[in-house]
Amino acid sequence: MRLELQVRRVRDLRIGGETRLDDGVLAVDVDALCSYLLEQDRRLSGLRFEVAHPGELCRITSIADIVEPRAKLSGGVDFPGVLGALEPAGSGTTVVLRGMAVTILNPLERAGGRGPVLDMGGRHKEGWSAQDLTVFANLHHLVTIPQLAPGVVGDDALNALRLAILRAAVWLASHTGSGARDAVESYDLVPVPDLPRVAYVFQIHSHQRPTVAGEPLLYGDNARHLLPVVLHPNEVLDGAVLQGYSSRGNYIIQNHPVILELYRRHGIDLSFAGVVAVVAHQTAPERERSALMAANLVSETLHADGVILTKTGGGAPHIDMAQIAHRCEQLGVRSTLIAWDLSSSDGAEEGSALFNYPDLDAIVSMGSNGYRLSLPAVERVITPEDDTSLLERAGAPMAATANQFVGVLDQFGGGRWATALY
């Protein structure tokens, strides 16, 4: 299975004129994009667009999702089982607009004009820049602010938003895919003998929030009772896997940091053995079944020597991750986990993890979900909120725990934010 990404770099983004990418400057005919999206889904009644740039003192609120523009040129369909027919993902040629994202806001999630927030610039009291805290602040965003047709609420609304952002991302890449490439990346797991085999256990969803009918996670399936399954890493990178409605950054799945890192080192100091997709469960028997099956796949099917595990969602999915890792260790497969710490509000080390299997001795920190970040005021707010009194408040300095900021707690390995023991 060989995937070729033809990369076109976007260094600036503008609204207006004909849609084209010239010399790194992407112009978007938002009227044409708007007509296309409204035509495709009657649950949308209108759309407006704004742009935000890296470093700008701009706050984007109520983010529902962030997606990198990509379109298949050959050898498959875009988001099979979701937008396109059910065909295998992971092969062929895909064009990528790198350096930008389509970002969609949820008009139902106003929360006083804030909701989940992304700041594009500004410096924190700790000295950190917006770019230190999330990769999303490095991107040019085409922010899409939809209006929903009357009566479109709840899961139906979330589905409309999800399909709209995927369609917009594909539309953009397919309308600008014919120019010169800045880079070509090739992904192919050619066998490399005599290096330690490393597998990745990818928790794609936590059923703390059970998925609903039509919520597309794995080739369009809602993975409600997913048993562990082996995937080729290319399937993940090429649109077979999406996060649920409550997650806000499918860009991270398209550019999966653990998968890209294991690919980068494949043949250098390790052999990438493959991906096992799992979900975090609500009940102990499901969790136990998933743990034993996932560990067996890692050990006996992928023949891995080592495994990296990540979690998604909130606190409880740490347990699902830890149980799989513990079973892997029992089968002789060495494990490393990426977790957040749940340390006390005063930063004491006690209680920083939700599990205590002594064999899980290699844990990488993605930061603390309870740490309060203080953001400076911004000059501009992009929000679905139209109440101007709330708008002013939305741009003011704000303090909230890290999980209120999109991309800060990067659960799939892309973040540099961490907690260190002093």
Place this chain on the structure above:
Amino acid sequence: MPDGQIRIALYLNQFFGQVGGEESAGVPPRILEEAAGPGRAVLGLLNPEEALVCTVVCGDNYFAENPDQVAQEVVELLRPYKPDLLIAGPAFNAGRYGTACGALCQTAQNALGIACVSAMYRENPGVDLYRRKVIILEAGENARQMRDTLARMLDAGRRLAAGRPIGRPRDERYFPQGRLVPVIEDRPSAVRAADMLLAKLRGEPFHSEVQLPVFQPHAAPPPLSDVRHATIALVTDGGLVPLGNPDGIEGYASTKWGAYSIDGVDSLNPKDYEISHGGYDPRYILSDPHRLVGLDIARELEQEGAFGRLHPAIVSTGGLANPVDNSRRLGKEMAAYLKESGVDAVILTST
């Protein structure tokens, strides 16, 4: 002594202070103005603007018998010399010596407001007793690396005395003080995870960034001897609160709990309740709160005489992403309230 000088004091036990061996372990603290023992090595390590102003020597037993009081006594001996920095030890694996160094540093930091550094072998009991409050560098088991250890102590002490930050425990080789500090790492977590895994596979040293917690085991209380006369309370961490959330129980890392009357009530009306808990999909409980708090069945059992009586309030908090110390406090407060109310047992439902 000219301005700008850094005044350094040294603490040694009777052995390193060359007073004597175990037979002299009972000697009280005394000041030496001449460098003794490791003090002579310190002299060779000082920068031009630094001076060793005094050395305090004390017997290990004398200190160990009454550490807090003796620490205060030593501080008063040091005070006239106006030190900027106290170097205590290194104590290596000498337990009483290590404990004395830790106690002295902690007291001197508070009483004199000066920088203090000690150094010990990791199994020295002084480490666990004082590492949270005192910078204790990792030292060998014995005095073989005295000079190198003193050089590291001075290096760290200079920065502490100048108010400059000291690096991470792993890099500076001191014992962690147990504080988790948010940082920006150079490399993303995926890269660090791959590096850590490969080190683990090769049998090379690696450092976990998250420490596993140590939980105190709790013995289960004895079973109820007479359930037919017991008072039972319904307790939940699923965040069920009366409409309007009168106590303002947070939906995330709650710091509060509430007791809500069910006196004379046989079932929970969905219209009267809401959920303050951000960690699960509450729609099924909002449509029927008995899915979380089984008041309806509990009342039936009470009528049948299956147990004595139901406590007339439900106790609730939101059990989501709460630090252990906070959860422990909430649990203790709830238990005290239940105990005071004469409750014999609880049915605890979670989400």
